[in-house]
Amino acid sequence: MNILYFLIGCSIVVALIFLAAFFWSIRSGQHDDMHTPAIRILFDDDKPDQTE
Amino acid sequence: MAVTTSIAASCYHCGTACENDQYILDDKAFCCAGCRSVYQILAENNLCNYYHYNDTPGQVRNEKQQRFDYLDEPSIVSKLIDFTDQDITVITFYIPAIHCSSCIWLLEHLHKLNCAVLHSRIDFLKKEVNITFKHSQLSLKQLVELLSAVGYEPLISQQDVVKEKKHSVNHSLIKRIALAGFCMGNVMLFTFPEYLGLSSFERQFQSLFGWLNLIFSIPVVFYSARDFFTSAWASLKNKMINLDTPLALIIAVLFLRTAFEVITKTGPGFADTLTGLVFLLLMGRWVRQRTYHHLSFERDYRSYFPVGVTLLKEGNEKPAAIDNINIGDRMLIHNNEIVPADSILMKGEGWFDFSFVTGESAPVQKVLGEIVYAGGRQLGEAVEMEVVKPVSQSYLTRLWNNETFNTTESKIKNFNDSIARYFTYAVFVISFGSALFWVLQGDNAKAWGAFTAVIIVACPCVIALSTPFTLSSVLSIFDKNRFYLKNTDVVEQLARIDTLVFDKTGTITSPQAAALSFSGHLTQFQKELIASLARNSVHPLSREIIKWLQVDTFYSVSDYREIAGKGVSGIIKGHSLVMGNAAFAAGGSEENADSSTVHVSINDEFLGYFKIRQQWRSGIKEMISNLSAKFSFHLISGDKETDRGSLKTIFPHGTPLNFKQSPQEKLEYVQRLQEDNRKVMMLGDGLNDAGALKQSDLGVAVTDNVNNFSPGCDAILDGTSMPVIPRFISLAKFGMRTIKKSFGIALVYNMAGIYFAVQGTLSPLTAAVLMPMSTITIITFTSISTHYFAKKNKLK
Numbered sequence: 001m002n003i004l005y006f007l008i009g010c011s012i013v014v015a016l017i018f019l020a021a022f023f024w025s026i027r028s029g030q031h032d033d034m035h036t037p038a039i040r041i042l043f044d045d046d047k048p049d050q051t052e
Numbered sequence: 053m054a055v056t057t058s059i060a061a062s063c064y065h066c067g068t069a070c071e072n073d074q075y076i077l078d079d080k081a082f083c084c085a086g087c088r089s090v091y092q093i094l095a096e097n098n099l100c101n102y103y104h105y106n107d108t109p110g111q112v113r114n115e116k117q118q119r120f121d122y123l124d125e126p127s128i129v130s131k132l133i134d135f136t137d138q139d140i141t142v143i144t145f146y147i148p149a150i151h152c153s154s155c156i157w158l159l160e161h162l163h164k165l166n167c168a169v170l171h172s173r174i175d176f177l178k179k180e181v182n183i184t185f186k187h188s189q190l191s192l193k194q195l196v197e198l199l200s201a202v203g204y205e206p207l208i209s210q211q212d213v214v215k216e217k218k219h220s221v222n223h224s225l226i227k228r229i230a231l232a233g234f235c236m237g238n239v240m241l242f243t244f245p246e247y248l249g250l251s252s253f254e255r256q257f258q259s260l261f262g263w264l265n266l267i268f269s270i271p272v273v274f275y276s277a278r279d280f281f282t283s284a285w286a287s288l289k290n291k292m293i294n295l296d297t298p299l300a301l302i303i304a305v306l307f308l309r310t311a312f313e314v315i316t317k318t319g320p321g322f323a324d325t326l327t328g329l330v331f332l333l334l335m336g337r338w339v340r341q342r343t344y345h346h347l348s349f350e351r352d353y354r355s356y357f358p359v360g361v362t363l364l365k366e367g368n369e370k371p372a373a374i375d376n377i378n379i380g381d382r383m384l385i386h387n388n389e390i391v392p393a394d395s396i397l398m399k400g401e402g403w404f405d406f407s408f409v410t411g412e413s414a415p416v417q418k419v420l421g422e423i424v425y426a427g428g429r430q431l432g433e434a435v436e437m438e439v440v441k442p443v444s445q446s447y448l449t450r451l452w453n454n455e456t457f458n459t460t461e462s463k464i465k466n467f468n469d470s471i472a473r474y475f476t477y478a479v480f481v482i483s484f485g486s487a488l489f490w491v492l493q494g495d496n497a498k499a500w501g502a503f504t505a506v507i508i509v510a511c512p513c514v515i516a517l518s519t520p521f522t523l524s525s526v527l528s529i530f531d532k533n534r535f536y537l538k539n540t541d542v543v544e545q546l547a548r549i550d551t552l553v554f555d556k557t558g559t560i561t562s563p564q565a566a567a568l569s570f571s572g573h574l575t576q577f578q579k580e581l582i583a584s585l586a587r588n589s590v591h592p593l594s595r596e597i598i599k600w601l602q603v604d605t606f607y608s609v610s611d612y613r614e615i616a617g618k619g620v621s622g623i624i625k626g627h628s629l630v631m632g633n634a635a636f637a638a639g640g641s642e643e644n645a646d647s648s649t650v651h652v653s654i655n656d657e658f659l660g661y662f663k664i665r666q667q668w669r670s671g672i673k674e675m676i677s678n679l680s681a682k683f684s685f686h687l688i689s690g691d692k693e694t695d696r697g698s699l700k701t702i703f704p705h706g707t708p709l710n711f712k713q714s715p716q717e718k719l720e721y722v723q724r725l726q727e728d729n730r731k732v733m734m735l736g737d738g739l740n741d742a743g744a745l746k747q748s749d750l751g752v753a754v755t756d757n758v759n760n761f762s763p764g765c766d767a768i769l770d771g772t773s774m775p776v777i778p779r780f781i782s783l784a785k786f787g788m789r790t791i792k793k794s795f796g797i798a799l800v801y802n803m804a805g806i807y808f809a810v811q812g813t814l815s816p817l818t819a820a821v822l823m824p825m826s827t828i829t830i831i832t833f834t835s836i837s838t839h840y841f842a843k844k845n846k847l848k
Contacts, residue, residue, distance in 0.1 A: 004257070015234065027223070032175070033178075036174055044101070
């Protein structure tokens with residue numbers, strides 16, 4: 001059952017990667033504005049030449 | 053698009069009802085030239101999608117055109133911008149008009165309006181837009197003028213709301229919570245086999261799991277829980293004990309005992325309790341730090357005053373930063389600009405709106421040579437004024453030099469910290485007592501076990517958690533009822549209030565409901581005559597009168613004369629009309645000091661007068677009589693005594709009514725009440741109340757639009773929620789009672805824990821079960837009972 005030592009190590013490494021990703025996302029400001037992106041995604045793309 | 057009558061009736065841009073069909077473009081009706089010009093700009097630049105995301109997304113365009121000349125002054129510009137280099141400049145504006153998805157769409161397509169704008173991004177909740185532009189092609193002034201032209205005028209003030217908010221964002225707490233939660237999760241995984249009992253096969257992992265648990269607790273203690281240690285240390289240095297002192301002690305003991313057990317291989321340690329405790333405590337802190345992005349509680353006169361002003365130097369106009377104004381400087385104040393310093397009116401006709409200072413909405417006329425206090429907004433033509441006092445020493449701004457504004461300590465010692473002292477003593481007595489008992493019995497190992505176990509199990513985490521969770525659920529109920537508190541401590545202050553002090557104008561009177569009334573009777577023809585005459589005058593009262601008369605027919609006026617400070621006269625269709633103050637229009641028959649009356653006579657026959665009457669906010673009377681049994685009231689108004697009679701009918705008999713109070717006197721009045729051991733709640737709205745709001749135990753700014761300016765305060769109350777105040781107070785009191793009850797529940801759990809702990813038989817399993825059990829019970833109890841109470845009291 002020595003494989004368990006390896007698996008525990010793996011699980012900790014994976015968890016640490018996720019923690020690091022969360023820290024990075026805070027630092028890069030992804031959580032600063034939780035509202036606007038939800039509205040922004042609903043805008044249509046601009047048509048290249050809209051007729052007036 | 054086909055024009056139906058319903059569309060023609062309301063403005064395509066802002067949705068206001070169109071008074072006439074004067075402004076039409078592309079078959080679309082507009083209420084005013086301002087709205088039409090915005091549409092025109094957008095149509096020319098192919099940005100009509102703006103109107104597709106929402107119907108009538110615009111805001112009414114007031115005619116007031118701000119001047120942004122001061123934005124050409126490099127010293128002012130450098131204070132405002134975030135970043136600049138050779139090519140680009142980055143700036144963040146606060147734009148109060150942002151309110152819908154169309155706003156986001158338009159402001160993020162600014163580059164279509166002007167290609168010098170490279171990038172713009174909105175933060176909707178904060179109403180901020182961050183713009184990157186090439187300053188070689190577009191100056192800051194031009195950018196602001198562009199934003200104004202499409203109806204999104206940024207609010208630029210000396211107290212930079214945008215920059216101050218940036219510092220308040222607390223990333224570090226979230227990081228601490230994340231780390232504590234991460235470690236807690238992992239520790240739980242490794243401790244779980246221990247809960248179920250280890251088989252002989254699993255025992256080979258026991259020491260590994262122990263070491264991993266210890267490693268995971270290190271960052272939790274030294275990074276996540278750091279604040280508890282620093283705060284405990286600071287309070288011990290001041291010879292005080294706050295709630296963080298026992299918490300820090302417990303965290304330290306848990307960590308030391310875990311390390312001891314793991315290293316000596318005597319047990320699994322308490323790493324699960326430790327990490328769980330820190331995680332929950334930090335969650336409690338996070339709940340406490342609720343922030344309202346759209347509100348600011350820290351504003352002072354600087355956020356209301358302009359950034360720059362036009363100075364006249366040797367006949368030339370020159371913009372200058374407001375800090376550089378000196379005594380003797382000649383200022384040019386345009387229409388709708390604010391007088392930044394006490395000064396003397398030198399040239400022009402001064403009509404000043406002091407509504408931000410006094411709450412009084414009717415403009416005041418000043419004659420040449422008269423002193424105008426800082427904070428007035430000029431209405432009408434541009435005037436020249438000479439500065440007599442620098443900005444920081446003016447009548448109004450002097451208030452902020454008062455020491456009240458320089459103290460930051462919390463006003464009332466909160467329940468938590470006062471209970472923490474007794475709690476800590478009790479824990480020490482029990483833990484040392486049980487340790488002593490076991491030492492005397494000669495069992496040193498049990499003494500150490502019992503000592504640490506008592507400290508662990510007696511954890512005041514329930515108090516530390518029940519307070520923020522109860523108060524924040526109270527806060528969220530207040531929030532739904534449009535009563536916004538600065539933080540959870542304010543709820544505690546609200547629960548202790550026994551005296552209410554009111555400002556009059558704008559607080560118990562409603563500025564919007566100021567009703568115009570006419571003393572006599574007017575025929576339709578007379579109405580038309582009056583409206584025709586009033587149309588020629590720029591006086592604000594004339595505009596109110598025209599609005600009130602609601603006539604569609606206007607006649608031409610001959611022999612029109614306007615005498616400043618008196619009134620207007622003219623001949624219309626052969627009838628001679630005179631309108632103005634009593635002496636001018638009513639032949640001086642009655643002396644009426646009230647400036648808010650307009651007397652009318654036609655063909656020398658006196659018809660009556662228009663009067664602007666302040667209206668009390670609805671429900672005020674019921675609210676006062678509701679509270680009068682338990683609270684005492686005071687009124688401090690900056691106005692004249694004209695309303696004393698009607699105020700007496702609102703307040704209970706014997707309520708002190710004080711008039712003509714200066715901002716400084718208001719502050720001192722509150723101070724005197726506090727010296728009599730009264731807990732004062734001050735309700736005010738204007739800058740003149742700012743001192744009293746700050747001095748009081750609970751300063752509430754009453755406003756009709758929470759996005760508008762409100763002076764620095766502890767809470768912001770929407771004017772329509774005034775009648776609900778008694779229920780707010782009883783909910784706050786209920787919240788405090790709930791906390792005390794939950795403290796009782798926690799004591800029961802602690803007693804049970806201590807029963808095992810003093811015997812030295814506390815297993816990690818018992819600790820691990822007891823702590824979350826009590827926490828979950830308490831949080832459920834407090835939030836359910838608070839919401840139940842709110843519902844019973846018909847709060848939303």
